[in-house]
Amino acid sequence: MVSCCSVEKVPEEKKESLKVIALAGNPNVGKTTIFNALTGLRQHVGNWPGVTVEKKEGIMKYREKEFLVVDLPGTYSLTANSIDELIARNFILSGNADVVVDIVDASCLMRNLFLTMEIFEMGVKKVVIALNKIDIARKRGVRFDVKKMEKILGVPVIPTNAKEGAGVEELKRVIANMAEGKITTNPVIPVYEEPIEREIEHISSLLRGTPLEEMYNIRWLAIKLLTRDQEVIKLVLNYLGPGKMDEILKHISELEVHYKRSLDIVIANQKYEFIDKLMHQFVIHFGEVKETFSDQIDRVLTHPAYGILGLLGVFYVLFKFVFTIGTPMQEFLDNTFASFGEFVAGFIGNEAVRGLIVEGVIGGVGSVLSFFPLVFLLFIAMSVLEDSGYMARAAVVMERIMRKFGLPGKSFIPMVLAFGCNVPAIMATRTLEDERDRILTMLINPLVPCSARMVVITFLAGAFFSDHKALMAVSIYAISLFLALLSALILGKFVIKGEESPFVIELPEYSLPSWKVAVVHSWERSKEFLRKAGTIILLGSVAIWYLSNYPEPIGSGLSYAEKLGKVFEPFTMLMGLDWKAAVSLIFGIIAKENVIATYGIIYGIGESEEALISLMQSAMTGLQAFVLALVTTLYIPCIATIGAIRAEGGNKWALVASAYNLMLASAVGVLVYNIGLLLGF
Amino acid sequence: MLMYVRLTQMREGERGIVVDIHGGHRARQRLLGMGIAPGTKIVVVKSGRPGPYIIAIGNTRIALGQGVAEKIIVRREL
Ligand SMILES: Nc1nc2c(ncn2[C@@H]2O[C@H](COP(=O)(O)OP(=O)(O)O)[C@@H](O)[C@H]2O)c(=O)[nH]1
Ligand SMILES: [Mg+2]
Numbered sequence: 001m002v003s004c005c006s007v008e009k010v011p012e013e014k015k016e017s018l019k020v021i022a023l024a025g026n027p028n029v030g031k032t033t034i035f036n037a038l039t040g041l042r043q044h045v046g047n048w049p050g051v052t053v054e055k056k057e058g059i060m061k062y063r064e065k066e067f068l069v070v071d072l073p074g075t076y077s078l079t080a081n082s083i084d085e086l087i088a089r090n091f092i093l094s095g096n097a098d099v100v101v102d103i104v105d106a107s108c109l110m111r112n113l114f115l116t117m118e119i120f121e122m123g124v125k126k127v128v129i130a131l132n133k134i135d136i137a138r139k140r141g142v143r144f145d146v147k148k149m150e151k152i153l154g155v156p157v158i159p160t161n162a163k164e165g166a167g168v169e170e171l172k173r174v175i176a177n178m179a180e181g182k183i184t185t186n187p188v189i190p191v192y193e194e195p196i197e198r199e200i201e202h203i204s205s206l207l208r209g210t211p212l213e214e215m216y217n218i219r220w221l222a223i224k225l226l227t228r229d230q231e232v233i234k235l236v237l238n239y240l241g242p243g244k245m246d247e248i249l250k251h252i253s254e255l256e257v258h259y260k261r262s263l264d265i266v267i268a269n270q271k272y273e274f275i276d277k278l279m280h281q282f283v284i285h286f287g288e289v290k291e292t293f294s295d296q297i298d299r300v301l302t303h304p305a306y307g308i309l310g311l312l313g314v315f316y317v318l319f320k321f322v323f324t325i326g327t328p329m330q331e332f333l334d335n336t337f338a339s340f341g342e343f344v345a346g347f348i349g350n351e352a353v354r355g356l357i358v359e360g361v362i363g364g365v366g367s368v369l370s371f372f373p374l375v376f377l378l379f380i381a382m383s384v385l386e387d388s389g390y391m392a393r394a395a396v397v398m399e400r401i402m403r404k405f406g407l408p409g410k411s412f413i414p415m416v417l418a419f420g421c422n423v424p425a426i427m428a429t430r431t432l433e434d435e436r437d438r439i440l441t442m443l444i445n446p447l448v449p450c451s452a453r454m455v456v457i458t459f460l461a462g463a464f465f466s467d468h469k470a471l472m473a474v475s476i477y478a479i480s481l482f483l484a485l486l487s488a489l490i491l492g493k494f495v496i497k498g499e500e501s502p503f504v505i506e507l508p509e510y511s512l513p514s515w516k517v518a519v520v521h522s523w524e525r526s527k528e529f530l531r532k533a534g535t536i537i538l539l540g541s542v543a544i545w546y547l548s549n550y551p552e553p554i555g556s557g558l559s560y561a562e563k564l565g566k567v568f569e570p571f572t573m574l575m576g577l578d579w580k581a582a583v584s585l586i587f588g589i590i591a592k593e594n595v596i597a598t599y600g601i602i603y604g605i606g607e608s609e610e611a612l613i614s615l616m617q618s619a620m621t622g623l624q625a626f627v628l629a630l631v632t633t634l635y636i637p638c639i640a641t642i643g644a645i646r647a648e649g650g651n652k653w654a655l656v657a658s659a660y661n662l663m664l665a666s667a668v669g670v671l672v673y674n675i676g677l678l679l680g681f
Numbered sequence: 682m683l684m685y686v687r688l689t690q691m692r693e694g695e696r697g698i699v700v701d702i703h704g705g706h707r708a709r710q711r712l713l714g715m716g717i718a719p720g721t722k723i724v725v726v727k728s729g730r731p732g733p734y735i736i737a738i739g740n741t742r743i744a745l746g747q748g749v750a751e752k753i754i755v756r757r758e759l
Contacts, residue, residue, distance in 0.1 A: 028741070079713070079714060082714065105740065105741070107739055111738050137740075262706075262709070265702060268713050268718035270720075271720075272719070273720055289696075289724045295735075295737075295742070299727055399746060400731065501707075502704075502712075502748065502749040503733075503748070503749055504711055504712060504717075504745050505744050506742070507741075507743065507744050509742075
């Protein structure tokens with residue numbers, strides 16, 4: 001009855017090319033560590049098609065043979081309730097994997113074998129179990145009879161300590177042999193209580209003989225139907241039609257009445273009981289759950305008061321690190337590109353071509369690349385936070401505060417990263433499992449002032465509020481953060497409805513992060529940023545070059561940019577801002593620091609800061625400068641950010657974010673300006 | 682002493698086995714997805730309003746909010 005869907009469905013051309021090894025396992029079992037050990041950091045980070053879950057692939061070499069290793073998302077089970085689980089499940093179902101390596105945590109075996117049983121139930125035969133973190137299990141006094149474990153589970157079991165590399169060679173050997181068909185297996189299949197088994201058989205009999213039998217394991221489909229798995233119900237409905245489906249659903253309801261609960265609970269329960277029985281046959285000594293040092297730290301770091309202090313400390317250090325290293329690098333790249341532009345300009349006679357290349361292309365590439373150090377460093381910081389285990393604690397501490405605004409604690413991380421740069425921040429929203437939470441966090445993210453806007457805010461604060469610089473800057477930050485949280489509340493209520501996700505989060509044990517891994521991983525992520533955001537920034541900067549040079553150069557009053565500014569002037573005047581501000585704001589969409597630079601260009605004074613300050617002071621009141629800083633902070637996110645939202649959430653949300661921010665900025669700008677006038681500023 | 686209690690009623694250091702999960706589809710699926718199902722053996726590491734509650738399952742630790750923790754029914758092990 002159990003037919004293995006995995007071999008039949010491998011596409012022909014795949015058979016010729018590399019054998020595929022899929023890594024499955026719970027989060028935190030050491031999947032990434034094993035992946036790195038197998039592939040030796042020869043890897044590539046991309047996305048699973050259509051979704052934003054990270055996909056990692058690498059090449060494993062064993063005895064001159066190469067294998068393609070695919071890291072599946074870490075999941076506890078294979079239901080259809082999260083993107084991660086669906087990806088892992090569909091990949092295993094697709095049969096594209098020649099071998100599935102199921103990585104289990106030896107120190108928490110019972111929970112890990114749950115996933116193993118789900119994989120076995122799918123009818124996958126070529127499975128190798130990596131019994132990882134064997135060192136921790138031993139330390140806790142757990143003892144296994146590995147030979148017996150192999151016999152009882154019916155697949156090879158390789159004890160590993162991925163951190164030290166122990167057992168990895170053996171794992172490679174077994175994987176390679178299995179991929180080449182040299183190992184036969186006989187995975188154990190969970191058995192349920194009589195009423196459940198009877199119903200599984202009944203449903204199976206209805207499914208037999210349909211095309212489904214060729215594609216899936218019938219028993220697996222039946223079990224998933226019992227748990228009312230939405231995806232499987234849809235699938236089976238297609239083949240059986242509503243009549244038989246209704247009959248099945250009626251049986252399920254009867255069974256639910258019999259057990260007085262939904263069957264997902266009943267089946268999970270019986271699966272655990274089955275696992276418990278298996279384990280008693282091969283676990284010699286179970287060991288004790290002892291309070292660890294990690295637990296003691298956690299009592300402090302998740303404490304409502306001390307936890308917050310810890311959090312402030314950690315993020316202070318993080319930003320110190322990112323800006324101390326990143327800012328000089330950014331300036332260096334900026335200068336390098338500026339000199340390179342000047343150098344190239346000397347060789348091009350034609351004025352239009354020179355402008356296009358120097359200002360449009362080189363300037364554009366320069367501004368993309370000057371983002372790079374900051375983005376890269378923020379990714380490193382994030383990677384270190386993740387790998388050390390602190391990220392989960394930060395989410396716990398912030399949970400109660402964020403929840404007041406309808407957000408989960410985890411969405412705090414992207415908000416903090418946004419102070420550095422919104423692009424990696426928006427990419428970090430991936431860590432939120434829940435679709436609603438993810439979109440909401442993404443939409444409010446641009447309202448958190450990034451470092452580019454900090455430049456504008458501090459410039460205007462210095463130029464117009466020399467006595468109250470800090471006060472002015474702090475009030476802009478406070479207003480925008482307040483609006484971000486308020487927006488979360490409002491958008492969460494009216495635009496992206498949906499139930500809030502329940503708060504459950506795993507706290508991985510603290511550990512020292514590996515710099516090598518952090519650097520390699522961040523490098524891959526940053527390259528992805530360059531690919532995605534790079535093109536759009538480049539196009540934007542060519543457009544700006546064109547608008548400010550045709551038909552006459554900017555400063556003449558005749559350029560398209562200035563004309564555009566005058567078109568918007570009646571509107572921006574509502575908040576006290578003239579056409580110069582309008583032009584600057586338009587150019588700020590490319591990169592927010594352009595807002596100030598554009599004033600320099602319009603006044604035709606280039607880079608001289610003092611001259612610019614005195615010219616602006618004579619043209620603007622303090623109130624207008626305040627409004628300009630505020631509007632710069634709030635209106636349409638910069639192009640790179642829009643690009644990131646588009647990449648992570650699709651066109652629709654990129655549009656919603658831009659429109660929402662624009663509306664918000666206008667409303668707040670008009671309001672603040674007029675209130676300011678009334679108060680006599 | 683009651684044998685069957687909500688997770689929120691367990692004290693730090695107490696052991697138990699999850700016997701049921703109340704609440705809607707969503708919370709249930711989330712907990713089952715995290716490996717908290719009837720039959721799971723737990724030890725309470727941190728307890729007390731307003732949360733978070735931390736439980737140990739084997740060597741792993743899971744933090745739960747007040748709302749979810751109230752939905753988990755545990756049989757105390759003495
Ligand atoms: N002691 C020990 N720690 C390990 C082992 N394998 C992984 N780790 C650590 O467990 C943590 C989680 O590992 P990671 O590979 O990121 O897990 P993933 O979430 O499954 O990708 C990291 O801190 C690793 O250093 C192991 O065999 N023994
Ligand atoms: Mg990982």
